[in-house]
Amino acid sequence: MAATGDYALWAWLAPGVSFLLLSLVVPLRRSGRPAAWLSIVFSAGALAGAVLAWRATVPDMARRILWEWIPVEDGVLTSVGVLADADSTLMLILVALVSFLVQVYSLGYLADEPPPSLGRYYAYQSLFAFSMMGLVLAPNFVQLFICWELVGLCSYLLIGYWYQRPEVARAAVKAFWVTKAGDVGFLIGIVMLWSRTGTFDFSELFEMAQGGSDALTGLGLVMAFIYLGAAGKSAQFPFHIWLPDAMEGPTPVSALIHAATMVTAGVYMLFRASFLFEQTPEVLHAVGWIGAFTALFAATMACVQADIKRVLAYSTVSQLGYMMAAIGAGFASAGFLHLLTHGVFKALLFLGAGAIIHAVGSNDIFAMGGLARRMPQTFVVFLIGTLSLTGIPFFAGFFSKEEILGATWAGGLTMPFAMLVLAAFLTAFYMFRVVFIAFFGAPVAAAAGAPAHGAHGAHDAAHAHDAPATMTVVLWVLGLLALAIGIGFARSYPESEFVAPGWITPLAIGVAVGGIALATAVYPLRWISPEWLARRLSVLGEAAHERFWLDDFFALVYRIGILGLSRIVGWIDRYIVDGILNVLSAWTLTAGDRLRRIQSGQAQDYIYGVALGVLLLMVWMRWPR
Amino acid sequence: MTLQAYLTLAAMLFCIGLFGVMTRRNTIGILLGIELMLNAVNINLVAFARYHGDVSGMVFTVFTICITVAEVALGLALVILIYRIRRTAVADHLDLLKG
Numbered sequence: 001m002a003a004t005g006d007y008a009l010w011a012w013l014a015p016g017v018s019f020l021l022l023s024l025v026v027p028l029r030r031s032g033r034p035a036a037w038l039s040i041v042f043s044a045g046a047l048a049g050a051v052l053a054w055r056a057t058v059p060d061m062a063r064r065i066l067w068e069w070i071p072v073e074d075g076v077l078t079s080v081g082v083l084a085d086a087d088s089t090l091m092l093i094l095v096a097l098v099s100f101l102v103q104v105y106s107l108g109y110l111a112d113e114p115p116p117s118l119g120r121y122y123a124y125q126s127l128f129a130f131s132m133m134g135l136v137l138a139p140n141f142v143q144l145f146i147c148w149e150l151v152g153l154c155s156y157l158l159i160g161y162w163y164q165r166p167e168v169a170r171a172a173v174k175a176f177w178v179t180k181a182g183d184v185g186f187l188i189g190i191v192m193l194w195s196r197t198g199t200f201d202f203s204e205l206f207e208m209a210q211g212g213s214d215a216l217t218g219l220g221l222v223m224a225f226i227y228l229g230a231a232g233k234s235a236q237f238p239f240h241i242w243l244p245d246a247m248e249g250p251t252p253v254s255a256l257i258h259a260a261t262m263v264t265a266g267v268y269m270l271f272r273a274s275f276l277f278e279q280t281p282e283v284l285h286a287v288g289w290i291g292a293f294t295a296l297f298a299a300t301m302a303c304v305q306a307d308i309k310r311v312l313a314y315s316t317v318s319q320l321g322y323m324m325a326a327i328g329a330g331f332a333s334a335g336f337l338h339l340l341t342h343g344v345f346k347a348l349l350f351l352g353a354g355a356i357i358h359a360v361g362s363n364d365i366f367a368m369g370g371l372a373r374r375m376p377q378t379f380v381v382f383l384i385g386t387l388s389l390t391g392i393p394f395f396a397g398f399f400s401k402e403e404i405l406g407a408t409w410a411g412g413l414t415m416p417f418a419m420l421v422l423a424a425f426l427t428a429f430y431m432f433r434v435v436f437i438a439f440f441g442a443p444v445a446a447a448a449g450a451p452a453h454g455a456h457g458a459h460d461a462a463h464a465h466d467a468p469a470t471m472t473v474v475l476w477v478l479g480l481l482a483l484a485i486g487i488g489f490a491r492s493y494p495e496s497e498f499v500a501p502g503w504i505t506p507l508a509i510g511v512a513v514g515g516i517a518l519a520t521a522v523y524p525l526r527w528i529s530p531e532w533l534a535r536r537l538s539v540l541g542e543a544a545h546e547r548f549w550l551d552d553f554f555a556l557v558y559r560i561g562i563l564g565l566s567r568i569v570g571w572i573d574r575y576i577v578d579g580i581l582n583v584l585s586a587w588t589l590t591a592g593d594r595l596r597r598i599q600s601g602q603a604q605d606y607i608y609g610v611a612l613g614v615l616l617l618m619v620w621m622r623w624p625r
Numbered sequence: 626m627t628l629q630a631y632l633t634l635a636a637m638l639f640c641i642g643l644f645g646v647m648t649r650r651n652t653i654g655i656l657l658g659i660e661l662m663l664n665a666v667n668i669n670l671v672a673f674a675r676y677h678g679d680v681s682g683m684v685f686t687v688f689t690i691c692i693t694v695a696e697v698a699l700g701l702a703l704v705i706l707i708y709r710i711r712r713t714a715v716a717d718h719l720d721l722l723k724g
Contacts, residue, residue, distance in 0.1 A: 601723030
């Protein structure tokens with residue numbers, strides 16, 4: 001029993017050690033592949049530690065290892081350490097697993113990179129794994145927040161991996177800024193919570209919540225601020241705009257950070273703090289509504305994208321919306337379950353997409369086509385991922401998605417429930433649209449879309465072939481895992497916290513099959529031509545293409561709001577603050593100029609002055625009083 | 626001779642010296658004026674020493690004379706240097722410190 005915390009601690013520290021080695025031992029980092037292998041070995045160790053920690057957990061028992069960090073007069077302000085229980089160790093396994101697999105995959109994907117860049121990449125990867133595990137195991141809000149910022153930093157660094165290209169640098173900065181906007185709210189929320197309760201510690205807060213402490217009443221504003229952080233990190237409307245642009249980073253990074261782990265940090269945090277959110281049903285309601293709206297909203301945008309990674313990015317936003325909706329309905333464990341399964345199959349989809357991009361040399365789905373025959377292995381695993389995401393029975397996503405639908409219905413969120421069902425339909429449609437366009441038919445528009453990064457030379461769909469072994473093996477591992485999870489759930493269905501009506505299961509399968517049927521009718525069979533469909537939905541399609549003008553709106557707000565404010569502040573600074581100082585200094589200068597004249601430079605004049613002064617002093621002393 | 630006579634002499638001497646310092650155009654003349662003022666002080670010191678019957682005033686006078694000698698030597702050296710550099714020893718022309 002005692003071991004679970006220790007295993008978790010070792011799992012957490014392993015990537016930290018490899019990061020320190022890679023960052024401090026410069027020749028090692030610049031050597032490239034040895035650095036990569038070091039990082040991979042350490043992350044394999046982390047994975048082993050995570051699995052051992054999970055196996056050693058006892059139900060309903062949390063094991064804590066704490067070090068006092070900031071001592072104050074009466075006790076300790078905050079500590080660092082690990083809080084290992086069944087949930088955090090499960091999440092730990094997901095993080096360690098995906099991070100390990102992605103690091104192996106990157107060996108193949110980034111094989112053409114120069115050694116120093118590769119070393120830098122693996123140093124960032126190690127730092128990310130370390131920070132993310134610290135976040136997962138955090139026993140209090142302070143450590144959570146610090147690691148939260150660290151993963152944000154890693155996200156920024158890894159999106160900007162090919163920083164020489166201006167649009168990549170811009171995407172990295174955008175991701176950093178948008179999430180930072182939410183993080184400010186998060187920080188305010190944490191501090192407000194502390195000023196109410198006097199503690200950052202999850203266990204102490206949990207005891208307060210159990211005991212019905214007065215300190216936890218009327219926390220609406222506090223929890224809304226904390227939710228803001230989660231909304232920024234987990235790309236909830238209207239903060240979702242950074243995630244599609246983050247796809248400029250290398251595909252393995254997208255799989256790890258922007259699909260499986262970091263973006264789910266917000267969901268995980270809400271899950272972790274769900275006992276606090278339960279005190280504020282009005283905030284939970286808002287979380288549910290925003291989540292469901294995000295799910296639907298992002299799904300519509302995913303339908304019109306031509307870039308395979310962007311389709312997956314919007315799909316991630318949409319699935320994060322699902323998780324948030326379940327949490328908003330009050331059943332956080334349903335959201336957490338979907339987080340875990342989604343982490344597996346979305347990483348699979350991204351890595352599959354990476355294999356395709358690696359082979360074709362383009363992100364554009366219309367430049368692909370007919371890949372099913374040329375890349376059979378990739379096709380099979382990508383199909384497994386797609387079916388999981390769509391929610392077909394016996395695949396990983398089915399149970400968790402149905403759980404979420406049931407949770408929102410049971411939580412009384414009828415309208416969000418309807419939005420989620422519609423989003424599920426769209427999910428099936430857009431995923432199979434990608435599958436049909438990319439894997440069947442012929443390449444429609446070669447080189448029409450944005451080219452992928454320049455490292456791959458002249459590939460095209462006609463000469464595509466399956467990726468090298470390091471990549472393919474990873475794909476198979478994730479694919480089989482997605483299948484295994486699905487079948488495992490089918491054999492022993494996890495017990496729900498709520499009672500969902502029986503018609504939800506057929507409904508979920510129905511909309512998924514309906515979406516697939518529509519995609520089949522439109523793309524391979526051409527019963528309905530895509531052009532006709534686009535014309536009928538021209539307004540919506542146009543709006544979705546333009547991302548519902550949200551990016552433009554933010555740019556406008558930035559131009560008018562921030563720049564306008566800075567202009568006013570600049571005017572005040574220039575003319576009022578500087579003005580007062582300028583007047584003062586001008587007066588001083590004039591006075592100095594006048595006084596200067598009395599200095600004649602003639603020694604005798606000064607003697608006159610001295611003599612006159614002495615005379616005056618004598619008169620003053622002798623003056624009759 | 627009373628103390629007052631000595632003091633009057635000293636005051637007159639001091640005033641003559643001060644007048645010289647303030648009005649002479651030549652730097653050497655100014656130095657001479659300073660000498661007169663210092664000697665007026667010496668007369669004062671000696672007069673009071675005699676009046677109080679205390680020798681320390683006289684001792685101080687000896688010190689003053691020594692220092693005066695050094696001061697004059699230094700002053701003359703400066704005047705010579707200034708004359709060499711600026712080709713003049715007239716005080717009105719030495720106004721480099723004019724503001």
